[in-house]
Amino acid sequence: MIRLDNLTKVFATGQGGVASVSGVTLEVPAGATCVLLGPSGCGKTTTLRMINRLVAPTSGKIYIDGKDTDTVDPVALRRTIGYVIQQIGLFPNMTVAQNIGVVPTLLGWDAGRTRTRAEELLAMLALDPVEFMQRYPGELSGGQAQRVGVARALAADPPVLLMDEPFGAVDPVNREVIQDEFLRMQKSLRKTVLFVSHDIDEAVKMADFIAIFRAGKLEQFAPPDEMLARPANEFVAGFVGTDRTLKRLRRIHVAEVMIASDAQAVDGAPVVRTTDDLRRVAALFLEHGVDSLACVDEGGRAVGRVTRDGVAARLRAA
Amino acid sequence: MPLRSLGSSTVPQRSLLPYIVLGIIALAIVWGLVATGVWNDILKYRKDIWYLLKQHLVLVAVSGSAAIVTGVLMGIWLSRPWMARHAEATIQVVNMATAIPTLGKLALMMTILGIGALPAIVGLWVATLLPIIRNTYVGLKSVPGPLVDAARGMGMSPGTILRRVELPNALFVIFAGVRTAMAINVGTAPIAFLIGGGGLGELIFTGIDLQEFGMMLAGAIPTALLAVVVDFLFGQAQYWLVPRGVNPLRNS
Numbered sequence: 001m002i003r004l005d006n007l008t009k010v011f012a013t014g015q016g017g018v019a020s021v022s023g024v025t026l027e028v029p030a031g032a033t034c035v036l037l038g039p040s041g042c043g044k045t046t047t048l049r050m051i052n053r054l055v056a057p058t059s060g061k062i063y064i065d066g067k068d069t070d071t072v073d074p075v076a077l078r079r080t081i082g083y084v085i086q087q088i089g090l091f092p093n094m095t096v097a098q099n100i101g102v103v104p105t106l107l108g109w110d111a112g113r114t115r116t117r118a119e120e121l122l123a124m125l126a127l128d129p130v131e132f133m134q135r136y137p138g139e140l141s142g143g144q145a146q147r148v149g150v151a152r153a154l155a156a157d158p159p160v161l162l163m164d165e166p167f168g169a170v171d172p173v174n175r176e177v178i179q180d181e182f183l184r185m186q187k188s189l190r191k192t193v194l195f196v197s198h199d200i201d202e203a204v205k206m207a208d209f210i211a212i213f214r215a216g217k218l219e220q221f222a223p224p225d226e227m228l229a230r231p232a233n234e235f236v237a238g239f240v241g242t243d244r245t246l247k248r249l250r251r252i253h254v255a256e257v258m259i260a261s262d263a264q265a266v267d268g269a270p271v272v273r274t275t276d277d278l279r280r281v282a283a284l285f286l287e288h289g290v291d292s293l294a295c296v297d298e299g300g301r302a303v304g305r306v307t308r309d310g311v312a313a314r315l316r317a318a
Numbered sequence: 319m320p321l322r323s324l325g326s327s328t329v330p331q332r333s334l335l336p337y338i339v340l341g342i343i344a345l346a347i348v349w350g351l352v353a354t355g356v357w358n359d360i361l362k363y364r365k366d367i368w369y370l371l372k373q374h375l376v377l378v379a380v381s382g383s384a385a386i387v388t389g390v391l392m393g394i395w396l397s398r399p400w401m402a403r404h405a406e407a408t409i410q411v412v413n414m415a416t417a418i419p420t421l422g423k424l425a426l427m428m429t430i431l432g433i434g435a436l437p438a439i440v441g442l443w444v445a446t447l448l449p450i451i452r453n454t455y456v457g458l459k460s461v462p463g464p465l466v467d468a469a470r471g472m473g474m475s476p477g478t479i480l481r482r483v484e485l486p487n488a489l490f491v492i493f494a495g496v497r498t499a500m501a502i503n504v505g506t507a508p509i510a511f512l513i514g515g516g517g518l519g520e521l522i523f524t525g526i527d528l529q530e531f532g533m534m535l536a537g538a539i540p541t542a543l544l545a546v547v548v549d550f551l552f553g554q555a556q557y558w559l560v561p562r563g564v565n566p567l568r569n570s
Contacts, residue, residue: 083471252488
């Protein structure tokens with residue numbers, strides 16, 4: 001659990017103080033992913049960097065699992081928080097194995113345990129340990145470097161992960177792949193993640209909560225579906241876009257709107273799975289000019305129907 | 319980011335070719351000297367060469383190693399954040415001091431410290447110091463900010479960041495400075511004779527004054543060989559000590 005309490009940062013400049021972050025209060029439950037979203041210069045990165053004290057807050061408190069972080073030595077604190085920045089953050093003088101082993105080494109793990117952990121993480125991130133352990137960052141592609149960055153942050157198994165536009169430097173196709181891998185991993189790891197992004201689509205895809213910032217102030221803090229359904233103000237509505245209803249479809253699954261029945265699908269008619277999201281349902285509605293689709297479970301058995309009215313009711317209800 | 323190759327194709331990998339070419343040229347010169355009989359003139363000075371070479375090596379080794387230690391330390395010191403306001407000004411002074419001809423520096427040292435080996439060593443130390451300070455400072459300053467940021471964010475202490483991130487990433491540039499500095503050192507060492515510092519300069523300058531061709535070469539040839547050997551040694555050190563990931567000379 002991470003709680004920010006009236007967090008404020010004022011930077012001194014020639015013309016007096018400039019508030020980069022003012023009075024931000026929010027709470028991210030343990031195991032949840034919160035995306036800090038907003039245009040550049042809105043204070044989202046500064047907020048993130050205050051959590052591991054790379055930036056000292058001017059006022060306000062930060063609690064991690066109920067503990068006031070002011071009471072912990074910053075260097076010790078940072079070793080318990082995973083930190084991912086854009087791929088340039090890998091140390092080019094160290095091999096992949098050494099990069100992943102940085103925090104374990106700082107914590108005094110022995111070489112064998114550090115090595116085993118690095119191999120385990122690489123395998124989890126779909127990189128062959130035999131091939132990659134001894135490579136240098138300069139010998140990795142962007143996507144590979146990004147995965148190693150995530151592995152490095154996870155090395156000492158920290159409960160909290162801070163990610164500053166972690167997938168920003170990867171091409172769109174690879175970004176989708178890495179996002180999917182990260183979501184799959186997060187499902188079992190259940191880290192408390194704070195994730196900075198300026199991409200609303202990425203936020204909708206990754207977040208359990210979205211915190212939207214403007215000029216240092218928190219404009220809205222809500223789950224993606226709620227934020228898209230009921231933007232708190234004009235700014236949020238403008239930022240999430242006029243197609244916000246379409247964006248909501250990504251986060252709603254067929255199982256949520258299905259009407260159970262054991263009626264078999266008509267042969268040749270399109271079907272959807274209960275695990276599909278509503279983007280596929282909407283696409284099939286439009287493509288085939290139908291108002292209703294048969295739903296099948298993982299095994300392919302018919303379990304119900306999803307109807308246009310059912311989808312509309314769900315979109316209204318939130 | 320595309321796959322980045324660390325080795326440039328214009329940098330031959332550990333090529334021995336320059337040393338082979340140098341060897342051939344050296345053999346040709348020796349053959350010429352033997353053919354003209356000058357070689358025997360040179361050999362007459364065998365004992366002097368040994369004696370003065372030892373003096374010469376002490377000059378180079380003492381001033382050079384002192385300069386490497388102090389130059390790197392000063393470069394590190396100037397690159398620390400709390401020095402940021404004074405560092406550029408200090409580097410400007412260092413640059414101006416570099417512009418003073420080496421002979422001038424030695425003369426200056428003589429007026430302060432008198433004649434002998436000490437002013438020679440101090441003068442050489444000053445002449446050698448400057449490129450090392452400059453390259454250490456520039457090398458450390460050009461370590462990308464995000465690297466240091468990532469290191470801090472992961473919980474490295476400032477000392478660990480310097481040791482494990484900043485110095486390894488700056489090492490190639492620092493070594494380039496050390497090689498330049500040592501070339502200056504070895505090249506300047508013969509002048510030490512002019513302020514009573516001894517060394518192979520004694521044979522060179524006396525040979526010139528007496529118009530003794532053999533005597534001059536008895537000093538000049540070992541001096542030249544020493545320069546080649548020293549550069550080779552520091553080149554090897556640069557090749558092997560700079561981590562592969564940040565060493566443009568090593569590709570795989």
